[in-house]
Amino acid sequence: MSGLRIRDLRVSFDGFKAVDGVDLDVAPGDIRFLIGPNGAGKTTLVDAVTGLVKASGSVHFGDAELLGRPVHQIARMGVGRTFQTATVFEELTVLQNLDIAAGAGRSPWSLLRRRTSVPTVVSEALETINLTAQRDQLAGTLAHGQKQWLEIGMLLVQDVRLLLLDEPVAGMSHDERDATGALLGVVSRDRTVVVIEHDMDFMRSFARTVTVLHAGKVLSEGSVAQVQADPKVQEVYLGQGTRDA
């Protein structure tokens, strides 16, 4: 299994330093939560790792340098992400969504051909994301939480080894959050997982390690207990209203 190693990562927008010299190590199999106030640079960091914004510094996943490579090459190296809004094909079934994701790289003809059996990788993903019973349902009719799980399933069938999830439980019910937490536990057994999250209860329940970003820099890092006890963290979260640390 590979881990993520980021050194001196910097992203600027017209001179504004959104990510300002971040070092980050995420061990293989970890579930690292990235937290921090609005505008801290969390999404921009993930954008840099996945090739969506230009950055300087270095980002290694395993032995490979990711910076400077195009998005599709980074995806082929086993790095996948979800966005705050699930991006599934609503007019297709759950199975078709997974089949298309698994077929990235297959010819259009083989994708169009009627499949007589479900590939093992797809049936395993269906089990993992708990959507086996919904496999023939249109993705557009799924509950909010189920769409997020389908999106994670689409990464699993592509054999993603580093999963970067952007606010996966936003808008979810309590039960859906718990199920998502359990899902993180399963997928992290043989993958590295990074979760951007504002939901502090969810973080407390399911994070293994936490990094707090503030104004583009790492403010604090450690276990949930260590980060919560850090006065610097308490300070930046003061005045955040409903968002407590």
Ligand SMILES: Nc1ncnc2c1ncn2[C@@H]1O[C@H](COP(=O)(O)OP(=O)(O)OP(=O)(O)O)[C@@H](O)[C@H]1O
């Ligand atoms: N494309 C862009 N052009 C200009 N500024 C940007 C761009 N993307 C992000 N920013 C700025 O960079 C800073 C960091 O944004 P980012 O979205 O990474 O923060 P975040 O920690 O993910 O915040 P949130 O929790 O609100 O999603 C913000 O001040 C944002 O306005």
